[in-house]
Amino acid sequence: MATLVFLAAAMMLLSGCTEVNKEINADSEGYWNEYVVYPFSQVIVKTAELVGSYGWAIVIVTIIIRFIILPLMIKSTKNMKEMRKLQPEMQKIKEKYKSKDAVTQQKMQQETMALFQKHGVNPLAGCLPLLIQMPIIFGFYQAIMRTEAIKEDTFLWFDLGSPDPYFLLPLIAGATTFLQQKITMADMTSQNPQMAMMLWLMPIMIIIFAVNLPAALSLYWVVGNIFMIIQTVIINRKYDNEASLENQ
Template sequence: MGQSVFTFINRHKKLMLLSLLVLTLSGCSAATNEPLNPDQLNGIEYLIYPFTLLIKSIANVFNDNYGISIILITLIIRLLLLPFMVKQMKSSMDMKEKMDQMKPDLDALKEKYKDKKDQESLQAQQKEMMQLYQKHGTNPFAMFGGCLPLLIQMPILLGFYYAIRRTPEIATHDFLWFSLGQTDIALTLIAVVIYYFQFKVSQMGMDEKQKKQMAFMGLLSPIMIGVISISSPAALPLYWATGGLFLMLQTWLTKKILYAKKEISS
């Protein structure tokens, strides 16, 4: 029983946190789109307001180009979060390697207790499983540490997200072929496609079984982004697309380097 819980959380922790983020974003009321009043800030608005100032300041440097401002701030945020994300990937790879080594023992333990459903047997299975983790020097709760980078970035991304929605100057400007204040289907589709391929890149190094288990997330993540973007001004899918492209490149390079280091060390 414990094995299935740990395995489920480890496989789906990103999906659960992404769902929480999207539910938070989509659960806002109409009032959250109103411009901020710096003299009457409350709650999350103290986090949002610095982002609105930053968006305006960078846009002013580029002759009121709010598209460039959004792109640059997105890249800056992703660069600041990069060390945390690299650490997360390394921890996940180390955990996967240890779990692969433990798999024969875990399978044997599962087979041993497969027909035993009484409470005493379940407790004995749990005890033997913890002993197995200790034997291999693995902390079953270490997987929760992989959530830390996602938890750190959530308030930052929330603040920037709402700053885009609540900075009225953005809506009055164009960027490339679209108006930042109007919905743009083409840009929404681009953001969806980028996040789908970003997910595919994140599957590098996984075996076919793991890829099949994660297939649902590969569809859900871009669908969520598409649902939010299709009813939002184009500034938001611009933000999603920029962040997705950065994540794709970051994931590809990081995994290439980490796998190369493991091959050298082995």
């Protein structure tokens, strides 16, 4: 839940960031601009020169970035599934140590950590991919928003520098966000009402942002979501098959 809230807050912060309105170029100052945003901008520009379209360049670079961070996502997904399997045992530990005094709570934490170590699960492993992804995703986000050449190009039925006039991309972005989260969270929503609320909240936020921001960003969200949907389905099937073999 914390990661989703952090992502939502970060998106809102970035959407209102004044830096987004400043064109990125070789003269842009600051470590963030020089070593993150500008290199991403150049990758998009060079890719567009090769394929002849900034729209296709965004699609291609988005997929490349997703492949780069794929190992982290695989590790995070597997760790999350292992955590879910341990939920019954974790609940038993909580019931065993119901007292709120410091000594009892310390014993509960020690027994919980012993359970994690026994099964090779790291409760913080889900945070690491998020922390590594954020600079990459936000840097690419700003590169799209701050590269003037992108704003002047068109792709399919929309101008990359303007909101989609037919609102199709925002709706697709919202729908794919919902589907991606539903597949990722799976049975977590039935166990946690807050997760169920976030399942609807994030897509709505994405649609609101996408309606008002350049279509280039909506395109990035749609491609990234579709990649993550396919990625999660494949990882889940592989994990379930491995679990079935282990239980035989």
